[in-house]
Structure formats: C-alpha cells, structure tokens
Amino acid sequence: MILASLFTEPVGVAHYVAVGAVLFVCGAVCMAVKRNALGVLMGVELVLNGANLNFIAFSQPALYGESRWALGLDGQLASIFVIVLAAAEAAVALAIALNFYNNFTTIDVDHADELKG
Amino acid sequence: MTGTALDYLPVLLGWAVLAPLISFALVVFFGPKMGRHGRLAGYVSIGGILTACVLSFIALGIWLSVEGTGADLLHHGQHDASHAESAHAESEHHGAESQHGTAEHAPARVPRTLFGTWYVLSPPGVPEIGISYYIDCLTVVMFAMVSFIALLIHIYSLGYMAEELADEVVDHEAHTSDGAHVRRRGRFHRFFQYLSLFCFSMLGLVLSGNVAMTFVFWELVGVCSYFLIGFYIERRSANLAANKAFIVNRVGDFGMIVGLMALWGSLGTFNYGDTLDEQGHVVRPGVFSLIRPAEHGHRLWVPDKAVQAAAEEEVAAVVADHLRVHGPNSQALQAARSEVQARTASWRQGPQGRMAYWLLIIAGLGIFCGCVGKSAQFPLHVWLPDAMEGPTPVSALVHSATMVAAGVYLVGRFFPAFVPEVLLVVAVIGAITLFLAATIAITAVDIKRVLAYSTVSQLGYMMLALGTGGWLAGLFHLITHAFFKSLLFMCSGSVIHACHTNDMRRMGGLLKKMPYTGYTMLVGCLAIAGAPFFSGFYSKDYIIAQTIQFGLDNPGWNIFYYAATVGAAITAFYMFRLWFMTFLGKPRDEHVYEHVHESPPTMWVPLVILAVLAVSVAWSVPGVGLSIESLLEQARPAGTEQGVGTGTLLADLTYRSEHLSHQEAIHAQATTVATLAALAGFLLAVVIYAKGWVSAEEVARQFRPIYQLLWHKWWFDELYQAVFVRPVHFVAQLIARFDRVVIDGIIDGSARAVTAFSAWADRVIDRASVDGFVNLLADWVYNLALRLRTVQTGRLRQYVVFIVVGTVALFVLVSFWASASAG
Numbered sequence: 001m002i003l004a005s006l007f008t009e010p011v012g013v014a015h016y017v018a019v020g021a022v023l024f025v026c027g028a029v030c031m032a033v034k035r036n037a038l039g040v041l042m043g044v045e046l047v048l049n050g051a052n053l054n055f056i057a058f059s060q061p062a063l064y065g066e067s068r069w070a071l072g073l074d075g076q077l078a079s080i081f082v083i084v085l086a087a088a089e090a091a092v093a094l095a096i097a098l099n100f101y102n103n104f105t106t107i108d109v110d111h112a113d114e115l116k117g
Numbered sequence: 118m119t120g121t122a123l124d125y126l127p128v129l130l131g132w133a134v135l136a137p138l139i140s141f142a143l144v145v146f147f148g149p150k151m152g153r154h155g156r157l158a159g160y161v162s163i164g165g166i167l168t169a170c171v172l173s174f175i176a177l178g179i180w181l182s183v184e185g186t187g188a189d190l191l192h193h194g195q196h197d198a199s200h201a202e203s204a205h206a207e208s209e210h211h212g213a214e215s216q217h218g219t220a221e222h223a224p225a226r227v228p229r230t231l232f233g234t235w236y237v238l239s240p241p242g243v244p245e246i247g248i249s250y251y252i253d254c255l256t257v258v259m260f261a262m263v264s265f266i267a268l269l270i271h272i273y274s275l276g277y278m279a280e281e282l283a284d285e286v287v288d289h290e291a292h293t294s295d296g297a298h299v300r301r302r303g304r305f306h307r308f309f310q311y312l313s314l315f316c317f318s319m320l321g322l323v324l325s326g327n328v329a330m331t332f333v334f335w336e337l338v339g340v341c342s343y344f345l346i347g348f349y350i351e352r353r354s355a356n357l358a359a360n361k362a363f364i365v366n367r368v369g370d371f372g373m374i375v376g377l378m379a380l381w382g383s384l385g386t387f388n389y390g391d392t393l394d395e396q397g398h399v400v401r402p403g404v405f406s407l408i409r410p411a412e413h414g415h416r417l418w419v420p421d422k423a424v425q426a427a428a429e430e431e432v433a434a435v436v437a438d439h440l441r442v443h444g445p446n447s448q449a450l451q452a453a454r455s456e457v458q459a460r461t462a463s464w465r466q467g468p469q470g471r472m473a474y475w476l477l478i479i480a481g482l483g484i485f486c487g488c489v490g491k492s493a494q495f496p497l498h499v500w501l502p503d504a505m506e507g508p509t510p511v512s513a514l515v516h517s518a519t520m521v522a523a524g525v526y527l528v529g530r531f532f533p534a535f536v537p538e539v540l541l542v543v544a545v546i547g548a549i550t551l552f553l554a555a556t557i558a559i560t561a562v563d564i565k566r567v568l569a570y571s572t573v574s575q576l577g578y579m580m581l582a583l584g585t586g587g588w589l590a591g592l593f594h595l596i597t598h599a600f601f602k603s604l605l606f607m608c609s610g611s612v613i614h615a616c617h618t619n620d621m622r623r624m625g626g627l628l629k630k631m632p633y634t635g636y637t638m639l640v641g642c643l644a645i646a647g648a649p650f651f652s653g654f655y656s657k658d659y660i661i662a663q664t665i666q667f668g669l670d671n672p673g674w675n676i677f678y679y680a681a682t683v684g685a686a687i688t689a690f691y692m693f694r695l696w697f698m699t700f701l702g703k704p705r706d707e708h709v710y711e712h713v714h715e716s717p718p719t720m721w722v723p724l725v726i727l728a729v730l731a732v733s734v735a736w737s738v739p740g741v742g743l744s745i746e747s748l749l750e751q752a753r754p755a756g757t758e759q760g761v762g763t764g765t766l767l768a769d770l771t772y773r774s775e776h777l778s779h780q781e782a783i784h785a786q787a788t789t790v791a792t793l794a795a796l797a798g799f800l801l802a803v804v805i806y807a808k809g810w811v812s813a814e815e816v817a818r819q820f821r822p823i824y825q826l827l828w829h830k831w832w833f834d835e836l837y838q839a840v841f842v843r844p845v846h847f848v849a850q851l852i853a854r855f856d857r858v859v860i861d862g863i864i865d866g867s868a869r870a871v872t873a874f875s876a877w878a879d880r881v882i883d884r885a886s887v888d889g890f891v892n893l894l895a896d897w898v899y900n901l902a903l904r905l906r907t908v909q910t911g912r913l914r915q916y917v918v919f920i921v922v923g924t925v926a927l928f929v930l931v932s933f934w935a936s937a938s939a940g
C-alpha cells in the first residue's frame with residue numbers, strides 16, 4: 001500500500017527518501033559483495049549519495065520550521081559537505097588501494113586481512 | 118626608692134653579661150674567618166670582656182656614688198661588738214624558738230638590694246621562675262673582680278695561645294696510633310670562643326636573681342670548664358680530666374637539685390629578693406625574707422610555708438574536713454586556708470616544726486653539696502688537680518679565680534638562708550679540705566698541680582670562714598685569692614710556656630732568665646703565704662680571727678683554729694718550695710734551661726698589673742676609707758650582723774656577730790699566729806729548698822709512710838676507683854650481659870617470630886588470596902579476549918554486513934522501544 005501510494009502521489013519528500021533508501025541499500029550491498037577494492041569504493045559513493053538525497057529531501061521549505069534566521073539551505077549545505085568529504089575520501093582510499101596493490105599485486109579486499117584477530 | 122642612679126645598674130650589668138655572649142656568638146660563627154688563622158677572634162673576645170669590665174666599673178662607681186664607701190659601717194660594727202654581745206645573751210635567754218621578741222634591739226641593718234624580673238617563664242599562678250636579677254654590693258664587687266681578671270687573662274692568652282696561630286700545630290703530648298705526634302690545625306679562635314662563653318656564664322651566675330637561673334648558669338660554667346679542660350682534645354689525659362671534672366660536678370649538682378627541691382617544697386619560691394608592687398609593698402617575699410622575715414627582726418625563722426609543707430597530712434585532713442562539711446566550693450577552701458593558717462602556730466611547736474627545720478637543713482646541705490662539687494671541696498676535690506690539663510689561662514681564670522670561687526660565692530649568697538647546723542657542716546668540710554689539700558701540695562712536683570691543690574686549700578679556707586660565721590672573711594678571701602691565685606697561675610703559665618714542661622724537677626735557676634715572671638710570682642707567693650701588708654695577709658687574718666672567735670663561742674671547736682693555723686704554715690711552705698725549686702738554685706735540666714726566655718709583653722704586662730693588685734687589693738683607699746671589706750660590709754645579709762643565731766638541733770651551737778672577731782685582742786692573736794705560722798713554713802722551705810741544709814730526699818725517706826700517703830694524694834683516686842668506679846664497671850658489665858642475653862634475646866626472639874609470621878602471611882594471605890584474586894581476574898579477561906578475537910576476521914565485506922545488520926537491528930530495537938514507551 002505504501003508502494004502503491006508512492007506511485008499515485010505527486011512527487012514529494014517520500015519519493016526522494018525512497019530513492020535515497022534504494023541508493024543506500026544498493027551501495028551497502030555493493031560494499032558487501034564486491035571483492036574488488038574499486039567496487040567497494042563505488043558502493044561507498046552510492047551510500048554517501050543516498051544520504052545526500054535524504055539531506056536534500058528533508059531541507060524542503062514545507063518541513064522547515066519558522067525561524068527568523070532560517071535560510072532554508074541547511075540540507076544543501078550538508079550535502080555539499082558530504083560531496084567534499086566523498087572527494088577527499090576517494091583520494092585517500094585510492095591512495096590506499098594503490099599502495100595495497102604495490103605490496104600485494106592485487107586489490108582483492110579479501111586479502112587485506114593482516115590485522116585479523 | 119625610685120629615681121636614683123642605682124636604677125641603671127640592672128641595665129648596665131645586664132649588658133655586661135650580654136657583651137661576652139655577643140662576642141661568643143661572633144666568634145662561633147665567623148671565628149675561622151677572622152684574620153689569618155682567626156687571629157682577630159682574640160680581639161673580638163677581648164672587646165666583649167672589655168665592654169663588660171667597663172660597664173662593671175661604671176656600675177661600681179654608681180654604687181659608690183649613691184651608697185657611699187661603707188667605711189662607716191665597718192667602724193660602727195667594731196664598737197657595736199658589745200651591743201651584739203647583749204643581743205646574744207638575750208636570744209639565748211629566750212631560746213631559739215621565741216626569737217621574735219626582739220623589739221628592744223636596734224633594728225637590723227638591711228642592705229640595699231635591687232631585685233627585678235626581666236622575663237617570667239612560668240605561667241601565672243605557679244611559683245615564679247624567670248630571668249631576674251639580684252644586685253647588691255657583693256654582686257657589683259664580683260662583677261668588677263671577675264670582669265677585670267678575665268680581661269687580663271684574655272690579654273695574656275693572646276700571647277700564651279699564639280702557637281695555635283698556625284695551619285699545623287704539633288702536639289708533643291698527644292700521639293697517634295703509630296706513635297707519631299699529633300698534627301692538627303690551630304684552634305686559636307675556639308679557645309677564645311669558649312673563654313667568651315665562660316665569661317657570659319660566670320657573670321650571669323653572679324647576676325642571677327633566682328636559684329633556678331643560678332643553677333642554669335652554674336651548669337653553663339660547668340660545661341665551659343669541661344670544654345676548656347678538654348681543649349687539647351687529642352690528649353687522652355685531657356679527655357679523662359674533662360670527663361672527670363664533669364662527672365664529679367654532676368655528683369655535687371645532684372645534691373644541689375635535691376636541695377632545690379627541698380627549697381621549692383618548703384618555701385614555694387626560688388627568688389632571692391622580694392617582689393614589690395608599684396607602691397613598694399612586698400607582694401611575694403623571696404627566699405631570704407621568708408627565712409629571715411623583717412617582722413622577726415631578720416632572725417632565723419622557719420617560714421609558715423615550710424611548717425605547712427612539713428604538716429602535709431594534717432593540712433590534707435583539714436581540707437578534707439571542710440570539703441565534707443561545706444561541699445566542694447571556694448568557700449570551703451577559704452575556710453580551710455584560714456584554719457590551716459590558724460593551726461600553723463601550734464604545728465610549729467610540734468614535730469611538724471622540727472620537720473620543717475629539717476627541710477631547711479636539707480635545702481641548705483643540698484645547695485652546699487653543689488658548692489662542694491663546684492669549689493672542689495673535700496669529698497669531691499679530686500677533679501680540680503686533674504683539670505690542670507687545660508691551657509694555663511684557663512686554670513688561671515676558671516679553675517682558680519672565678520668558677521671554683523662560684524661555690525664560695527653561692528654559700529655567701531645563701532648565707533642568710535643557712536641554719537647553724539648547715540654552717541657547721543660547711544666549716545667542717547672547709548677545714549678538712551684546707552688541711553688535706555695543703556698537705557698534698559707539699560709533695561706535688563707538677564707546678565700547676567701544686568697551685569691546684571693550693572687553690573683547693575684556699576677554697577677550704579673560704580668555706581671554713583663562711584662556716585664559722587665569717588661572711589665578710591670568706592668573701593674577702595675570695596676576692597684577694599682571685600687576684601693572687603690568678604697571678605700565680607699566669608706566672609706558672611709563663612714558666613711552662615718557656616720550659617715546655619710542668620715538672621718542677623726539671624726547672625731551677627730561672628730567675629735570671631725570666632725576671633718579670635720570677636719576681637711577680639714571688640709577690641704572689643708572699644701574698645698567698647700571708648706576708649704582712651700583702652693582700653692575703655689581711656684576708657687570712659680575718660679567717661683565723663673568726664675561727665678563734667668561733668672557738669671561744671663554742672668550746673670544743675677550737676679545731677678550726679688549729680686547722681687554719683697549720684694550714685697557713687703549710688701554705689707558706691709549699692708555695693716557697695715551688696718558688697725556690699723553679700727560680701733559684703742550679704738548673705736541673707740544661708736542655709730545658711737553654712731554651713728558656715722571658716715571655717712576650719702581652720703575657721708579662723698582665724702579670725705586673727696583677728702583682729700590683731695582689732699586694733694592694735686589700736688596702737683601703739686613704740682618706741675615704743674605701744676598701745673591699747667596706748664594700749662587702751654593705752652587702753652583709755640582713756640579720757646576720759648580730760650573728761647567724763643558735764642551733765635548734767644542736768642547741769649549744771652559737772654563731773655570734775662577726776664583728777666580735779674584730780676585737781683588738783682576738784685580732785692581735787690572729788695576726789701574730791698567722792704571721793708566725795707563715796714564717797715557720799717559709800723558713801722550713803728555705804732550709805730545705807733554698808739552702809739545701811736538709812735534703813728533701815732524706816726527709817722523704819725518714820717519713821716514708823707519710824710521704825707515700827701525700828704522694829698518692831691520700832689515695833683518694835685509688836679509693837674512688839675501688840669504691841665507685843670498679844663496682845660501677847662490675848655492675849655495668851652485669852647489666853651489659855643481661856642486656857645481651859635477656860633483652861637482646863627477647864628482641865631477637867620477637868624479631869624471629871615476626872619474620873616467621875610474615876612468611877606465613879606471605880604464603881597464605883598474599884600469594885593465595887590477593888594474588889589469586891588478581892590472577893583470576895586476569896584469566897577471565899584473557900579468556901574473554903580469546904573468544905572476542907575470533908570476531909575480528911579481517912574480511913572487509915563481512916564487516917560491512919555486520920555494520921548493516923547491526924544498524925538495522927539497532928533501528929528495530931529503538932523503534933520497538935519508542936513505540937513501547939509511547940504506547
């Protein structure tokens with residue numbers, strides 16, 4: 001029923017949240033199943049962007065409280081932070097992946113178990 | 118009472134006491150830095166004592182200007198003799214117990230005294246102990262004498278101790294374990310530091326205004342004497358002598374403490390003088406006014422407090438009675454107090470009165486016991502000759518002129534508080550001492566030991582004089598003796614300085630080489646022997662006259678007179694024996710003789726000054742009649758002018774006015790006898806030692822037992838060794854064994870038990886319980902960690918699943934909890 005009403009309703013917060021959730025789950029699954037480190041990194045990007053969609057969705061004026069100081073841009077700001085963060089994370093993670101490859105001639109994350117208990 | 122120049126005296130004399138203390142402090146802290154080898158320390162010390170000396174003489178001048186010379190008192194005393202006689206008859210008639218009915222007599226002269234307290238130590242409500250002063254003419258004269266002689270001896274010491282001014286001093290009389298002479302640093306400053314401390318203590322002793330303070334200074338001079346005797350600390354003999362002096366003095370001081378307790382218990386005060394309030398009324402009477410109260414004409418009087426102390430049980434009964442009747446309140450105590458007061462008179466007549474008198478006797482004997490130790494009297498005289506191990510200036514200052522005279526001074530100070538029975542003991546001890554020591558001096562060959570025994574003998578003279586009621590005679594001899602005996606010691610020091618030996622058998626013929634020393638010593642010998650017009654002549658005359666008078670008053674006690682006379686003859690003999698052996702005849706030891714030289718001026722100038730005084734100190738200043746006697750007469754304690762009184766236990770023991778002995782007949786007899794005795798001794802010395810008509814060795818062989826007895830000093834040291842030292846060592850060894858076996862056994866046993874117990878505790882409690890618990894915890898944590906490590910697989914994708922599943926699980930849990938709490 002919830003799904004059905006999603007399709008009949010005009011596009012609103014729920015749709016954004018639904019797409020975000022799908023993205024998030026896709027990313028999480030991607031992280032869980034990919035053995036290639038680059039694939040895992042892609043999953044991380046998906047998870048981050050799923051979260052970004054949620055920020056955007058919840059920053060719409062209808063959900064926003066009355067406040068003299070409110071600009072209505074909090075969600076957008078947060079999402080831009082996340083994008084910057086994602087870029088930085090990608091740079092660090094790729095560096096790790098390169099180093100890992102230099103040492104092990106593979107980027108299969110299942111081989112990165114040196115610190116296991 | 119107020120507004121005279123006498124008010125400055127306490128301040129002047131107080132600073133005179135403190136000046137040497139200041140120089141002592143300076144030398145103690147900065148002595149080694151004062152000039153090369155501490156040379157300036159001597160000058161600092163001299164500065165201190167010079168200040169004291171100047172202040173003392175200013176005080177003497179003030180006293181003379183306010184109180185006069187006292188010459189009138191002396192003359193008054195002489196024609197007063199008949200008056201004293203009638204007073205004596207009166208008191209005998211009434212008996213000793215009712216001496217208070219003396220209103221018909223002229224009021225006794227009360228000497229001017231200044232008493233005050235600078236600082237009170239004891240809390241209010243208990244008998245007062247503090248830092249106080251008691252100044253009368255005796256104090257002022259003693260200050261002048263002590264500080265002047267000390268000044269001369271300080272100057273003399275500059276020369277005598279000069280060999281200490283070196284980085285390395287070789288002590289020829291001390292040896293290291295391999296037999297070499299001891300080499301050490303010079304200790305010039307240390308000598309002067311002790312000398313300053315001694316001057317402070319001695320002056321403080323003279324100034325002190327209560328017995329407790331006197332006792333403190335008494336011990337201080339004792340410890341200074343100890344330091345100075347042991348100055349050459351590397352010499353075994355000096356160590357032993359210092360210890361001997363200290364320990365023998367402790368014996369006397371123990372008696373003194375007993376005496377102080379008796380005094381405190383019976384009188385409840387230690388103060389010499391009366392405490393006055395603003396108007397000059399007596400608030401708390403001192404010791405002397407309690408024993409000789411003004412309202413009883415300054416006669417000996419057993420104080421109420423002493424009677425009440427003796428009637429302790431009866432007082433307790435009275436107080437208990439009143440408390441039972443009235444209950445415990447102040448009213449009851451008030452009533453009890455007044456009843457005790459009322460019944461005191463009846464107790465006085467009963468056994469309690471006798472008991473109180475005994476308390477006074479014990480107090481007197483105890484204090485005299487301290488004086489016996491300090492003044493080296495008969496049973497305790499053994500330390501003084503050994504004390505000659507110290508440097509000679511010390512012998513001159515401490516062990517002849519001042520410290521040993523402090524015992525005589527204290528007897529003189531307590532003279533009004535001594536009952537006749539105590540004075541008799543003083544006289545007996547003095548007579549024994551003077552005879553004993555004089556005889557030992559005959560055979561001694563150590564020049565300083567002859568002088569030491571002579572000192573003991575002369576101190577015996579002073580005690581004898583005081584004990585026979587001659588207050589003036591004893592203290593007069595103290596003053597004159599201080600001058601000529603310090604002169605003699607300093608001369609002997611000069612001789613020793615030149616000869617480097619004490620043994621008179623190696624001297625002889627020194628007069629040519631040491632004229633200053635020789636002739637000044639001759640003056641000293643003449644003075645001590647009692648040659649006419651020398652100071653010793655006058656004071657010895659007083660003493661012999663007093664013993665004659667005592668023999669007249671107390672038939673059967675002529676022995677004192679004989680002892681004093683024989684003592685005078687022996688004195689002249691051994692003093693001239695000393696002088697002839699040292700300065701006349703042929704040199705006995707060429708080696709010694711070659712190196713002899715006159716001492717430097719710092720040494721012989723004081724000798725000359727003292728020689729002049731040894732001749733003239735007893736003369737009176739023509740015209741004004743000022744003399745030592747007239748000064749001392751001013752300080753004669755109230756009530757003793759008419760005689761000390763009559764004994765209670767020994768009822769026929771009578772002390773009459775000292776002025777009686779100044780009668781023409783007695784005086785002429787004393788002068789004749791003393792001069793003849795001295796002449797006899799002198800001639801005997803001439804015959805044996807100057808002319809050699811009779812060989813000394815021959816005499817010694819003829820009288821071999823007596824010679825042996827004297828040579829071994831009456832075997833006193835051996836006797837004490839056998840009676841005291843050996844048993845003490847024996848008991849000490851027993852106790853040491855007991856200590857090792859029993860006490861150490863107990864301690865070792867308990868230590869072993871504790872060790873065993875702690876081993877057990879270690880095993881059972883520590884290892885098993887405490888360690889076990891800690892280990893158990895550690896094991897648990899270890900096992901838990903072993904389990905938990907398996908979770909960390911190192912598989913990245915598994916972690917992602919964990920995160921997701923965990924997050925979902927948390928979300929579910931939280932929403933479940935939220936809906937449950939909301940619903």
